[in-house]
Amino acid sequence: MKWLGDGVMFHFPDAGTAIRSGLDLVERTEKAINVPARIGIDAGAVVVQEGDYFGRTVNIAARIADYARPHEVLVSEAARATFGVDGVHFELIGDVPLKGVSKAVRLHKAVRALT
Numbered sequence: 614m615k616w617l618g619d620g621v622m623f624h625f626p627d628a629g630t631a632i633r634s635g636l637d638l639v640e641r642t643e644k645a646i647n648v649p650a651r652i653g654i655d656a657g658a659v660v661v662q663e664g665d666y667f668g669r670t671v672n673i674a675a676r677i678a679d680y681a682r683p684h685e686v687l688v689s690e691a692a693r694a695t696f697g698v699d700g701v702h703f704e705l706i707g708d709v710p711l712k713g714v715s716k717a718v719r720l721h722k723a724v725r726a727l728t
Contacts, residue, residue: 620678622671622675628688628692628696632692632696632701632723635652635688635723636701636725638650638652639686650683650684651684651687652681653673653674653680654723655673655677655689655691655718656689656692656695657669657670672713673689673711676711677689679711679712686722687706688722688723689718689721690721693723701723701726702723705721706722707719707720
């Protein structure tokens, strides 16, 4: 975990854990401190240096978070494609141009599946 001004960056070993945790964080943050959280998730290689994380994956996740509206967990196609856990479904947002990213990124909104 790393604090970034008014945001936080988390690193997870897999996209499934990140997505489940993102949904939990959105729900719990609003209950605990009444602040609407927004989360962006990408999957891929990262560069680890002196306990910090860098690289394209980190940058895209940050840009996805910037694009997300309050209460949303948005994930890239790369993250959605590696996700394999029940209880979550995805709503296609579409191909979105993100600041500083040369090619549009296909985004999906992660939501809890109705039981």
